[in-house]
Amino acid sequence: MAAHGTASAPVDALAGSTTTPEPNTHSRLGSKQHSDGGWGLVPVQVRSSRFASYDVADFEAVTGLELEWKHTPMAIVRPLTSGLLDGSPIEFSATEAPGITVEWIDRTDARIGTAGKPEERASANAWTAFDKALLVTITGEDAGEITIDRSTLGPSARAAHTVIVASTHSRGTVILQNSGEAMLSENVEIVVGDEAALTVVSVQEWKSDAVHLASHFAEVGRNGRLKHVLVSLGGKVVRVNPSVHLSNDGGDVQLYGAYFADAGQHLEQQVFVNHDAPKTISRVSYKGALQGAGAHTVWVGDVLIRQSASGTDSYEQNRNLLLTEGTRADSVPNLEIETGDIAGAGHASASGRFDDEQLFYLQARGISEEDARRLVVRGFLAEIIQKIGTPALEERLQGVIEAELRGKAAV
Amino acid sequence: MSVLEVKDLHVSVETEQGTKQILKGVDLRVAQGEIHAIMGPNGSGKSTLAYTIAGHPKYHVESGEVLLDGEDLLKMTVDARARAGVFLAMQYPVEIPGVAVTNFLRTAKTAIDGEQPSIRTWTKEVSAAMKNLRMDPSFKDRNVNEGFSGGEKKRHEILQLELLKPKFAVLDETDSGLDVDALKIVSEGVNRARENTGLGLLLITHYTRILRYIQPDFVHVFVDGRVAEEGGRELADRLENEGYDRFLPVSTDAAEANVG
Ligand SMILES: Nc1ncnc2c1ncn2[C@@H]1O[C@H](COP(=O)(O)OP(=O)(O)O)[C@@H](O)[C@H]1O
Numbered sequence: 001m002a003a004h005g006t007a008s009a010p011v012d013a014l015a016g017s018t019t020t021p022e023p024n025t026h027s028r029l030g031s032k033q034h035s036d037g038g039w040g041l042v043p044v045q046v047r048s049s050r051f052a053s054y055d056v057a058d059f060e061a062v063t064g065l066e067l068e069w070k071h072t073p074m075a076i077v078r079p080l081t082s083g084l085l086d087g088s089p090i091e092f093s094a095t096e097a098p099g100i101t102v103e104w105i106d107r108t109d110a111r112i113g114t115a116g117k118p119e120e121r122a123s124a125n126a127w128t129a130f131d132k133a134l135l136v137t138i139t140g141e142d143a144g145e146i147t148i149d150r151s152t153l154g155p156s157a158r159a160a161h162t163v164i165v166a167s168t169h170s171r172g173t174v175i176l177q178n179s180g181e182a183m184l185s186e187n188v189e190i191v192v193g194d195e196a197a198l199t200v201v202s203v204q205e206w207k208s209d210a211v212h213l214a215s216h217f218a219e220v221g222r223n224g225r226l227k228h229v230l231v232s233l234g235g236k237v238v239r240v241n242p243s244v245h246l247s248n249d250g251g252d253v254q255l256y257g258a259y260f261a262d263a264g265q266h267l268e269q270q271v272f273v274n275h276d277a278p279k280t281i282s283r284v285s286y287k288g289a290l291q292g293a294g295a296h297t298v299w300v301g302d303v304l305i306r307q308s309a310s311g312t313d314s315y316e317q318n319r320n321l322l323l324t325e326g327t328r329a330d331s332v333p334n335l336e337i338e339t340g341d342i343a344g345a346g347h348a349s350a351s352g353r354f355d356d357e358q359l360f361y362l363q364a365r366g367i368s369e370e371d372a373r374r375l376v377v378r379g380f381l382a383e384i385i386q387k388i389g390t391p392a393l394e395e396r397l398q399g400v401i402e403a404e405l406r407g408k409a410a411v
Numbered sequence: 412m413s414v415l416e417v418k419d420l421h422v423s424v425e426t427e428q429g430t431k432q433i434l435k436g437v438d439l440r441v442a443q444g445e446i447h448a449i450m451g452p453n454g455s456g457k458s459t460l461a462y463t464i465a466g467h468p469k470y471h472v473e474s475g476e477v478l479l480d481g482e483d484l485l486k487m488t489v490d491a492r493a494r495a496g497v498f499l500a501m502q503y504p505v506e507i508p509g510v511a512v513t514n515f516l517r518t519a520k521t522a523i524d525g526e527q528p529s530i531r532t533w534t535k536e537v538s539a540a541m542k543n544l545r546m547d548p549s550f551k552d553r554n555v556n557e558g559f560s561g562g563e564k565k566r567h568e569i570l571q572l573e574l575l576k577p578k579f580a581v582l583d584e585t586d587s588g589l590d591v592d593a594l595k596i597v598s599e600g601v602n603r604a605r606e607n608t609g610l611g612l613l614l615i616t617h618y619t620r621i622l623r624y625i626q627p628d629f630v631h632v633f634v635d636g637r638v639a640e641e642g643g644r645e646l647a648d649r650l651e652n653e654g655y656d657r658f659l660p661v662s663t664d665a666a667e668a669n670v671g
């Protein structure tokens with residue numbers, strides 16, 4: 001679904017549609033082309049047979065027509081898909097946590113490649129180029145929380161690789177905090193051990209001309225739980241694509257995202273959940289706000305429930321709030337179910353203007369229209385921000401969103 | 412003393428079938444401290460009157476006036492009306508995701524008063540008002556109306572009434588969907604607000620039940636967008652016994668006219 005800020009009819013922004021696809025319905029029928037409007041017509045299975053390689057030389061040059069590039073402004077990201085990348089380690093600062101260590105490891109280390117394999121050229125380009133990988137290891141049931149801060153990348157094209165490993169039974173939180181200038185392509189591998197509970201938060205507060213392409217690959221162990229929260233606020237083009245392989249019984253993933261695109265900003269996320277074991281659970285919820293001419297967001301949500309994934313329960317939703325004219329939110333949910341034995345599968349996608357009833361309710365309590373709009377937008381995104389579970393970060397991000405709302409007279 | 416006046420009010424809405432006339436000439440005069448019950452069958456235009464007074468954009472005033480102490484309320488924005496002292500307790504309160512009750516109440520109070528309430532007294536006042544309405548303190552941290560039961564939503568409306576202290580309140584079917592205990596609690600809240608602030612009330616209801624707890628000074632029977640009959644308390648008693656049948660065309664569904 002593509003919603004444009006110029007649409008004259010206000011769309012029911014917050015209600016959306018909910019359907020539960022019938023089990024055993026293959027959505028490969030119909031066109032082979034990826035189509036924006038065609039829920040259920042898209043061959044998600046292509047994902048599993050999508051070409052993957054660690055070597056950039058194995059990928060054709062990107063034309064911009066490919067499924068994974070068609071929404072992205074190619075002219076701006078070209079240095080990352082086809083240019084030479086500087087693979088030297090990227091400076092960072094990290095807070096301390098009792099059960100979390102951070103170290104550089106060699107690119108030949110066996111832990112690299114356990115969760116991911118590039119499926120597109122920018123990802124492969126980064127994989128080919130990186131010198132050393134940053135390894136984050138979480139051990140123990142009280143591992144705590146760590147913030148890894150990167151803010152000095154500079155404008156030259158670079159590559160990075162991060163591996164986050166949560167050992168069996170561990171419990172911890174890793175916050176990846178990004179700011180400053182960037183022309184970065186990177187891969188993040190996330191390995192959630194059996195019975196482990198890991199939270200990964202990735203915050204993009206880049207400077208306004210930064211370009212950032214990232215692939216997050218997660219592999220979830222038996223009864224492992226991953227909460228992945230993506231917050232994209234700053235940058236010219238920011239595309240973070242999380243994919244999760246639920247390859248063991250009882251694996252559970254929650255994927256959340258909040259994004260706020262201003263004039264001329266392109267914020268994109270292509271989510272992929274691969275249910276590949278019995279009793280696996282996924283919840284995907286992404287919410288975006290758009291304001292200003294040329295603000296563009298893209299959300300793709302592919303959920304694949306394989307034959308092996310009996311008793312699986314999945315739900316995905318994306319909601320976008322178009323605050324001004326001239327904005328565009330693409331929202332493309334895809335669901336493919338290969339087994340008849342599922343506990344639940346659903347989706348919702350809605351993009352639209354303000355809900356007039358919400359504004360009326362607030363104004364009827366004396367709150368000015370401008371303040372009412374701010375409250376509604378802040379609340380809309382707060383639903384996601386509140387999932388982070390780290391009060392200090394939640395509060396700071398709320399403040400940043402508030403500032404975005406105040407900074408622009410548009411709202 | 413403040414007065415809220417509705418004069419020969421005609422209101423329409425746009426529907427897919429075209430413009431629909433709903434209010435066809437309504438006159439009302441409510442002085443501060445007075446309780447006016449507006450009763451009538453479903454679809455007679457009660458909510459339309461409530462929304463029009465509050466300024467909902469969907470309702471189009473064709474002619475007539477709504478005056479607050481002689482000032483033209485219809486020229487004011489929705490928020491300006493609220494700040495002028497008019498409150499609407501809604502029949503179907505709206506959920507506001509991600510906005511906590513405590514934040515909402517403070518923002519509304521600040522807007523109405525034109526200044527931040529003193530933190531210490533405000534917190535106490537909110538807690539006391541919630542306690543009176545038998546609302547669990549945890550409500551403060553919940554998002555506005557989200558996941559509230561029908562009864563909880565109505566209590567939350569009356570909580571706002573007590574805290575925002577308007578001059579006039581329109582209560583749109585605040586009684587519907589409440590069990591007897593909840594009805595008593597909510598009615599006590601309304602009576603408290605009236606005692607404390609000398610509030611004038613337009614109490615919209617389909618049933619006479621709430622009038623046992625909130626005693627009306629005047630009763631107006633609404634039928635097909637007009638006041639069909641007016642009287643004192645005794646009119647409510649009569650409606651309790653007879654229903655709306657005598658006001659309605661014969662063909663009307665009897666269930667619609669059920670009172671009590
Ligand atoms: N927004 C609207 N669009 C279309 N019809 C409406 C709208 N609001 C009210 N109506 C119609 O106007 C009439 C009066 O409605 P309402 O004021 O809600 O009555 P009451 O509150 O007395 O039940 C009904 O026939 C209702 O269907």
Ligand SMILES: [Mg+2]
Pocket residue numbers: 457458459502583584
């Ligand atoms: Mg009504």
